[in-house]
Amino acid sequence: MAIPNPEFHYEVAIRWSNEDRAYVAEVPDLPGCMADGSTYAEAVENVELVMRQWIETALELGRVLPEPKAGLVPN
Known part of the structure; x- marks a missing residue:
């Protein structure tokens, strides 16, 4: 099933994890939706x-x- 084309505006929280030695990116509005990478960009x-897979x-x-949900920057 293809994802509908509208843009999704979910906040992404990114932090460095000393334990994982990687950047961890999480989407708080989508439970369990997270990934990591050796760089911020990754x-x-x-x-x-x-x-996209979660959705x-x-x-x-x-x-x-x-x-x-409303993020740190007001619309």
Whole structure:
């Protein structure tokens, strides 16, 4: 099933993990949606892929996508 084309505006939190020795990127609005990378850019690239897969799976299962919550920067 293809993901609908609208843009999704979910906040991504990125932190360095000393334990994993990697950057960890997490999407708080999508439970369990996270990825890591050896660089900041790699973590962002990886979490974008995982986010698309998370959304695709949710839609295939007939679940309603959570609305993105307000982030740190007001609209």
